[in-house]
Amino acid sequence: MENQNRDTYRFQVNLSGMINILSNHLYSSPKVFLRELLQNGIDAITARQAYSPDGYEGKIHIEVSGTSTGATLLVEDNGIGLNEAEIHEFLAMIGQSSKRGEDFLSTNTSFIGRFGIGLLSCFMVSDDIVMVTQSAKGGPALEWRGKPDGTYTIRKLEGQYAPGTKVFLRCKEGSEAYFEEGNLQEWLFHYGALLPYPIQLVSDHTTRLINSQSPPWVKDPQLARKHQGEVLAFGKQVLGETFRDFIPLHTTSGRTGGIAFILPQAVNLNAKRNHRVYLKHMLVSEAASNILPDWAFFVKCLIWTDELQPTASREHFYENAQLEQVREELGNSIRQELMRMAEYDPDRLQSVISLHALSMKALAVEDLSFYSIIHEWLPFESTFGRKPLGELKQHPPLYFTATLDEYRQITHVASAQSMLVVNGGFIYDAELLSQLPLVDPDVETERLLPEEVSLSFTDITPQERLDYYESVRLADSVLQKFRCQVQLRRFKPEEIPVLYTLSEESAQWRILEATKEVSTDALSSVLGSLGTTLKDAAYATLYFNLNNPVIERAFHPAHQKMLPSIIEMLYCNALMMGHYPMNRQEIALLNKGIIQFIDWGLTASHVTGGDE
């Protein structure tokens, strides 16, 4: 039936193209149409509050009826409403926005402009959108009906309507899930949990309130301390994880606040940081990563703000001076709390550190004053086990290795001598250990090189020196061509026959030599030149343990004939055990040695008939 008041206009943009852009490129999922409708409602309520503040209470009413493709959804607000000029305006804005590209959403914050884009997003789930609106400023009520082919109609309605806007959506094929009651409840809470106006969801059977009254600690995060149970329950409801502890976040401006929930499990340094951020009470991002400093990867946050600018996708924030300041202040909230714990609640700190030492260390490296307060609780791996630094520093001087490789070379021997050595090889550790004297002037730390472990070895007696003189000289000459010297000592544990240590230069030189053998001529020559400097500084030592019965026998003058082969084999074995690259000469040595020992073994068993 034709209506006289009905005029037909055309969108100034290719609407289906626009919808395609929205759904495929801008929004992560069609369900954001709910966020957009909620946002429109909130914006309308805010505008109405400014227009006529007295005795007004905003609310949002949502009703779903019917099932599958027969389902309809009504979203109603009692906000400012639109008049005809404004309807045309927002549609015109959409036309403009297409020329300005994606930036439109982030730069245009006017109510009208956003409204149109929000409404358009509904085409992702519906082919039939009807909006009935009554402006609080007067004029007739209007019905707007939009089709995805780019046409729309506006009709003036008869009669009296209360100010506000109703949007009716009819479910489009394939979008049934977005009209399903349970989903609606979940998603509305997801986006609107912190909205300061009540949202009501009505279905054929029930009426329920989506969001409870905005909790007091949203206004003042410090109040969260007094509502611990409630805050943790809210965290579980919103983030879906069970937390045991949290830190309130706030900035001096009071425009950004939040709760940093301490993750109940240890996390990797590269774990994705997914903080949930609400902008002007509405969820904008579930994956904001740049709102906290890098070191704060042990918390998952709920953050609310009204001062940051979202990117076009509204999932992150523009990296600008304001964000930088907010990030620093939020980081500071966490840092202050941890430092307070160190002073007043060490048990609580202990439980944080037991899971999140890495995060604490990342901050400590950046911030000496933090390190100074917290250092006693930070755990380090050592030959005495994994212990907090406060305990380790009771054994001065505190020796540490700078690398895992060095620690690996000496750990067995150092443990056996009851020598405390801290492993500085894992990330941040060596740096922190070398800075320890700066935060505690009474502690001396010293980097230990593998060859220095030998300082705790027992020298052989002058008589032994005399007895083994020839054998040691012979052994030394065997390994000379590998730039490795031989030392005879006594050390624990006696099961270890030899200990191979090498300097950093030596390790590097070995790699260089081995690489020369596979590389191209031009590069091999370059490596050769680099090697000359390294070679001068490169030395390795093979310590033979006289406490070991086999070594004692091997060095006995009676076995001088076998000694070179024994030395060579133990040397090759040490290289292999340490995963050091072996050059051709060394591999040849190993092959020759094995054959030699098989030969000796067969000869011996042949003579004795297989019995000792």
Added chain:
Amino acid sequence: MNFTEMSFDDLMEEAYGLPGGKAKLELLEQAVRVADAAGDIDQGYEARSEIVELGSFHGYPMKALVAFSWQLGQYDKNPGRFDDYSLMWSYKWVLDRISAFAEISRVQIENLLEDMKTRFAAEGYSSRTYHYYRAKLLADFGELDASEAEWDIVQSMERDEMSDCEACEQHGLVEFLAKRNEDEKTVKAAEPILKGRMTCGEVPHVTITKVLFPLLRLGRQSEADKLQKKGYKLVKGNRDFLYHQGEHIGYLTLTDPIKALEVFEEYIASSLDHENPVDQMIFNAYSAKMFRRLAEESIRFQVKLPAGHPCEHQSGEVESLAKHFQQLALATAEKLDKRNGNAYYTTLLQQL
């Protein structure tokens, strides 16, 4: 943590999760050992690719060079087995840093440059990248006129897939003009970068320090101060930028020497295990200059030095520290000059 018992995949996975630095390098080196012990060339190649990148961009250029040498050797021995493009691209990283090692002769470097040229030609790339690196290396050798001639060739040629990004190339030009002490031209060439029209992973980080001294000399200190703060944030905490951290010390020595000392204290530790001799030289030279400047003050300074530093017990004597760092810098400069056959670096240090 049971480092020695970890499998290749575990090591690589753990390494991928770490930021660039010593801990990551160690995991990758262990992965190489595991792969080599098993004789697995593909795994050895994969782990070394990571070492080349990490070494190039986090202060271990020698490790990068060695790993790359192995890769190139295997690449030639196993035609078609490995990706050409990424290996050829890493060749540029290696050449970019190779002149820093005074032990490597000019002939050896020339040979590598020619080798790269031949390989690029065989893959169908133009010789523009060859001239680009030749310009860079000649400037490194202190032969600025010869370098400029190469720059002219570069600018007359079309870019291709092997060209550095435009921001990097523009930075290269800024750097060259700064070496020429052409203050106004330097600032002008840096403009598109400073205005944010050209950026990449390292630009404007590395460009900003190049214009600080020119701006100061041109009487535009307030601009320079602002840029210094911005630039410092970009290079903060990343050991790849030791050279530029040194330049920040140099600039702050002139404008805010106490702040310069703070920057020094923050990076002295990472400078010690840095593998690039030229970056260390610049850091040490500017540090020496800063200590000479501090010596003029009447207050006594207590300098924070990392445990085990050779000057640990002279931390209150800025004059001795100035001498120590000057000597270190000079020793490197002399070696480089000897290789290059001129007095470029010793002169440069005197003029800092």
